[in-house]
Amino acid sequence: MATTQQHPYARYVAIGDSQTEGLGDGDEEHGYRGWADRLAEILAAGHPDFTYANLAVRGRRTARIKAEQLGPALALKPDLVTVMAGMNDLVRPGFDVARVAADVEEMFTELTAAGARVATVTFPDIGRVSPLARRALPRVLDLNARIRAAADRHGVVVLDTFPHRITTDPRLWSNDRMHASPLGHARIAAGMADALGVAGQESWMSPLPPLAPVSVLGAVTAEARWFAGFMGPWMWRRVRGRSSGDGREAKRPALEAVIAAGHERA
Known part of the structure; x- marks a missing residue:
């Protein structure tokens, strides 16, 4: 692992949904x-006593993240917490x-009051990732603005x-267009x-080489395959009131401790 600048964080806890879990x-x-595991690997190189917990569970909406993960996160007495929440709410009626x-x-309020440094993210223009999500742009803009304002109030x-x-480059997204690809998680x-x-770490914004052009037929075929393989099953779970996180912990x-990429100390 490349040398990482020393930092003050020794106890990192990640809370959130499937993106933070790592799907x-x-x-x-x-x-x-x-990305949270990858961030922990970066931070582990800059602190000799670094430890990391990941409480995220796929499918969780924001209220449930707060109800189920905030208390356990506080109990771990972290000095750094990342909060990624809202996408599972945003895409629902x-x-x-x-x-x-x-x-x-x-x-933000409870974590910062406990003395933790808190970090969060805004969401990209998901309509550039999946054309069916273009109508969600006003929701994305509104939620992002509120996240930024809340973060400003609490020093997040x-x-x-x-x-x-670059955040909407298809190569940063997995085939389901709902989760980041390995490259996306690394970014x-x-x-x-x-x-x-x-x-x-400044190179995270660097553009990738241009993509080869895709024909109209190819684009239509890709959309049909995506809908049948991913969007259709997702919608069917919603209709049945099911979640990908049912029964998950x-x-x-x-x-x-984190000692190397993808490995833990025994």
Whole structure:
């Protein structure tokens, strides 16, 4: 691992949903890595006593993240917490942006009051990732504005992904277009480290080489395959009132040492 600038963080806890759990960066058989694990690996190189817990569970909406993860996070007495929440609310009918933003701010309030440094993210223009999500742009803009305002009130670090076009490059997204790809998770981790002031991570915004052009037929075919393979099953779960996180628990509920990429001390 490359040398990382020393930093003050020794106890890092991540809370959130599937992105923080790491979906899109690994698999069910071998486990998921994800941007929070990758960030922990970066930070572990800059502190000899660094430990990390990940309480995120896929499918969780903001209110449930607050109800289920905030208390355990506080109990771990972290000096750094990342909060990524809101996307599972944003993509559903009846989205209440004021309620979601209030839940996020309540987490900011309690975590910062406990002495933790808190970091969060804004959401990219998801309509550039999936054309079917273009109508969600006003929701994204509204939620992002409220997240930024709440973060400003509480001194929370913000990784502002929306202004950067690279965040909607399809190569940073997995085939389901709902979760980051391994490259996307690596960029988020580097971006978060950069936002926290860890030197050497500025390249997270660097553009990728141009993509080869796609024919109209190819684009239509890709959309049909995506809808059948991913969007259709997602909608069917919603109709049945099911969640991908049903029966799931946090993958890393206790603070543990991180010694190398993807590996833990025994």
